[in-house]
Amino acid sequence: MNTTNYPWGHEKPYNDFSSFFKTLFKERVQKISIDAGFTCPNRNGDKAKGGCTYCNNDTFTPFYTSPIKSVAEQLQEGITFFSKKYKTQQYLAYFQAYSNTYADIKTLKKLYQEALNVPGVIGLVISTRPDCIDEQKLDYLEELAKKYFILLEFGAESCCNKTLKRINRAHTFEDTISALQMAKNRGLHLGLHLLMGLPGESDESMLACAEKISSLPFHTLKMHQLQIVRKTKMEQQYAQTPEMFNLFTPERYINFMVNFLERLRPDMIIERFISESPPDMLIAPKWGGMKNYAIVNKIERQLIERNSHQGKRYRIK
Template sequence: MEEKRYNEFGDFLKSRFPFKVQKISVNAGFTCPNRNGEKGWGGCTYCNNQTFSPQYCHTDKSIDRQLSEGISFFRRKYPEMRYLAYFQAYTNTYGDVADVIEKYEQALRYPEVVGLIIGTRPDCMPDELLGYLRELSRKVFVLVEYGVESTFDETLMRINRGHRYSDSVKAICRTAEAGIFTGAHMIMGLPGESRNMILQHAVKLSELPLTTLKLHQLQLIRNTRMAAEYKKDPEGFHLYQLDEYIDLVVDFIEMLRPNIILERFVSQSPDELLIAPRWGIKNHEFTARLLRKMRERNASQGRLFK
């Protein structure tokens, strides 16, 4: 059997469950503090939530119905499969704590759901909710994913994140100290960030008690402020070519702490929303090319970790 080049998320799930598990996205009707005026208006400059919400995820449908429609796709082929409710759209810890908890509990009452994955911002984890998740994680699988996006405050300001990198550090440390699986999400190639700056993300993230990490390339999406910025000043952006991005990701992985679990390297936005880059490649095809490049270079996760 070929030596593993990096820690795969699928292997992590296999180590936690005696059966196959699959994420099912849920849109529970949350918003964000930089959309409603608490931190800012308009949201992050790159964000259009249509790019990652499946067809069945609509807030006019109950959480039960979204789960049922999502699960029905897999149930026929994998009747023994169980599911993780993935609270994905917007900030899924933001709101009245009792209301937030009730949404989680609705998902957990669904018979085949065995855990939660919660996507959120690092400035939206109140102590009361973290305490609930700490207790919950002792009974079911819980992974909290923080949208870090960049480790440079000037970038975070430019993309209207409404928080600093220090907020990410604090949230990740608090969550991990509570015994909860803790993840981070990063966008590779944000405007103003050089290749060396992106590789510094790997160094900084490796210092944090992260369980998992998601990466994906910067994508310019229609009907976003970033798309308007690009149209006005395309020279202010570096959109990576596919092979160039693969080389960047290999370098990133080699600098990363060896035991961080890597869940994803690219994202696929709907064709009708995507402006650029247009690589025309599926996630599994990208992973195959990445592994081929890692074999060619004899690269492995953490080889250059200090």
């Protein structure tokens, strides 16, 4: 296929998020992470106790977030920080820590509205579990989406229920499907998150997942390789039974990711391939300081060398 014929309209061999964002907003838009003090039904005993076996929220919480500070204070501090770094005028409040729809509707309205009242904030990114959403919450988000950009992001993590059970997610892949069905056609931008290389998964089972998610109604996909970090259940499992894990090397991950992209629906926007936990938190795999952008460049190069692109092997079922 000639690159100019890619359905996403630019020359990258995949439908990347930053190009999509540039077409959506006229200027640079910065996400600002917030810890709004939510918890998670997988930690407080509502669904399970102890949380997902890989989870340590400290690995993705920037320094300016703290539930002790109000949502508005956290956003103001984030804006002050980023406005010195970039000439950014517009921001999205990123409700990132824990499960950000896990509260009653009154609490959600108060927190979301507080964020939207901060000057410069033009929308919300809300990260949550697929079993923490209902029609009432979605009706409210649908109302907000008439005025603001609202990205609702569900952690699916795997398409395999056996895996979800093994990592103590306490929800099923069917929960992900019904959350997306409930949330579609409401003017919301819908996102999905997947973790690659969970124990018990093979490359074949993960590639089959690319085909399964391609039939689901969402827009943006975030992925990253499994990383074992400190203060998690997985840290203990890895110490006791390392053979339970088949962690990716950079080379295997790049090759796998190219195969995965080839099976994805072409209009799915790819927001992220990898993540880098802070070095003092990361136990394994250690990729020798290889930076995210270097991996992304290699994925891109391999697609081009194969004369391939996102969706090349995608088949409508």
